[in-house]
Amino acid sequence: MDTQPEFILMLNEWLAPAVETAKLWLLSPAAWSQFALLIVAFMAARLLSLRARPVLERFITPPEGKTGALVTARHFASRLLPLLLPLFAWGLTAMGEEITRSLFGSGAVIAFGKRVFLFIAARIFVREVLRDGFLRLLGRYVLIPVAALYALGILDEISLRLEETIIALGNIRFSVMALIRGVIVGSLLFWLGSWSNRQSADYIKKQEELRPATRELAVKATEVMIFGAAFLLLMSIMGIDLTAVAVLGGALGVGIGLGLQQIAANFVSGIILLLEGQTTVGDYVELDGGEKGTIVKMTARACILETFDGKWIVVPNDHFVTSRVVNYSDQGSANRYEAEFSVSYDTDINKVPEIIEAAVAALPFVLTEPDGPDCELRGFGESSVDFAVEYWVNGIDDGKNRFGSPVLFAIWNALKDNGIEMPFPQRVVHIRNATPEANVA
Structure with a gap:
């Protein structure tokens, strides 16, 4: 007999109890009654959702022409209405499970139906609620498979196996489950950090009472705090000892001191420029090297100048600190x-x-x-x-x-x-000795 792959053996091991359970349910009158309760719960949930959805739509839908955070939240809430049916079905099934277990001491079938309704809710959430491309991708390949495993009742066993599989990288040890959890949670954290950074940057840039340099500094500081907090939270979720991160940070500091000192100098120079505010976005500047133009953007590494003919020049920040800069001020001076x-x-x-x-x-x-x-x-x-x-x-x-x-x-x-002449250069040529004609032979 041919030897089967380990994965096939594990899959058969997980599916065998499920097959036996399915056979038991098909032959059990108690299971049939629970199936009937599931059908009743679904029909009741459908009736409730048909009655509740129009009422909720009238309450949630914002008036035309209105804007603001509350309006945005109400628009998002309106996208959640397709979840009414599976959530109502899940709630009614949960109550039916409690009643069935209290009366008959068994409710495996109705518990399975409850998990199936959650799986349906996850599919609807990914397909109809999520609009962001990254979140839909994450939902399609993470949320829906996890909900399917949970509905089949094998999620806990698979999670246990993944927790027991250990990966060692030097002094750092973590399980495969921690790695998967870190990838998923890390993706969500950095997506949330990117979204939060955009929202905070838009809010800060709208504060006209602040100087442009102060706004830019606040944006950069917020960005560093958001992604720094996301990184530390990710390390904690993955179970990595932060002392190892401290060692890595020390090594990174040595690397900056040796090979990345120019980048570090530009970063520090950018902070100095933002703090002083003597050179900021909108200023027309001319550097010793001949670069000149209007500053249209200030990043952590460089300033971007736009010349009068539309070209962009990227100038490292330390040039503004270590060399002479002629600042013609902004366009309103x-x-x-x-x-x-x-x-x-x-x-x-x-x-x-x-x-x-x-x-x-x-x-x-x-x-x-x-x-x-x-x-x-x-x-x-x-x-x-x-x-x-x-x-x-x-x-x-x-x-x-x-x-x-x-x-x-x-x-x-x-x-x-006024009859005034603008002259042009003139020269008088005096020929002192005429050249004699050549003798003709």
């Missing part, structure tokens, strides 16, 4: 710029400042506070007299085209309207 131009030497240069200042002041984006346009004589060049006009605007001239081009147009038109 006043900044001063200048535009250079030249006129010919034939011009009455005493009239130029008044003409140019009036032309630039007429532009709608040029401010009068903290100072109006100021035209200054800069020097006498080889072919021209050099001027520059300084002006203040509310914002940043990212790319030197937002404000600079209209100002130069205004200068050109003002000079042309």
Whole structure:
């Protein structure tokens, strides 16, 4: 006789009692009466759910156009209504089991029916209630199989076998059941942590009374606390001694000191930036390395700059701490710029400042506070007299085209309207000795 695999032998060992029990139930009049009670409980549960569901729908369904946490909770509660039938059936069956055991001393069949109703409730919960893709996946491959094993009455035996199977990794020992429990609970914990982190981040970012740097710091601190608590709780659920985690943390600290010091420096620099608030999201900055743009995001490792042409530059946080940074402040602050131009030497240069200042002041984006346009004589060049006009605007001239081009147009038109020439470089060439014509042979 061929030797069967161990798994087949274990499966036969688990199924054999179930087969014997099924034969016993089919031949027992007491079991038939319990089957009849199950049918009655199901019909009664169906009638109760048909009567209760319309009433609950009217009570739970929120008014149209309303928003808020309570409305969201009521929408979620409305998705639970398909569970009414199996839960009513489970409750009625539980009462029937108590009555049957008190009268006849046996209620195995009706107890089996109660577990089957829970299995049906689990299937409905996964198929009709859960909307998140990860939770539906977890329900399909974890909750429903566990409910099926529980309905068959072999869940406790399988759990015991898995608890007895030990895995050893050095000084750390845990059972297969602890590993499975850790994977399932860990997945749920980190999904819940991710969801909580998103909700808390959205709430914190809506607090307009806080500075942007404070909001970012609060978001990062909340994220660290949520996932740190999830990790420690997972270690406790898996039964891993936290002293082993402390040893692992010490080794990780050595690794950070040796190989990950740059990452650690960027992380600490990011915290310093958020605490000081001198550089935050929305600021237009220019670094020593030439990188410049608006800070659109600050992460634990780097800041992301968006240039005027839409490119993103990832700059490590320690560059903002260890190098010189020019901060042009945010888009709502006043900044001063200048535009250079030249006129010919034939011009009455005493009239130029008044003409140019009036032309630039007429532009709608040029401010009068903290100072109006100021035209200054800069020097006498080889072919021209050099001027520059300084002006203040509310914002940043990212790319030197937002404000600079209209100002130069205004200068050109003002000079042309007043007959002032803008010269171009000229050179005079003197030929001192003419080249004699070549003799023709």
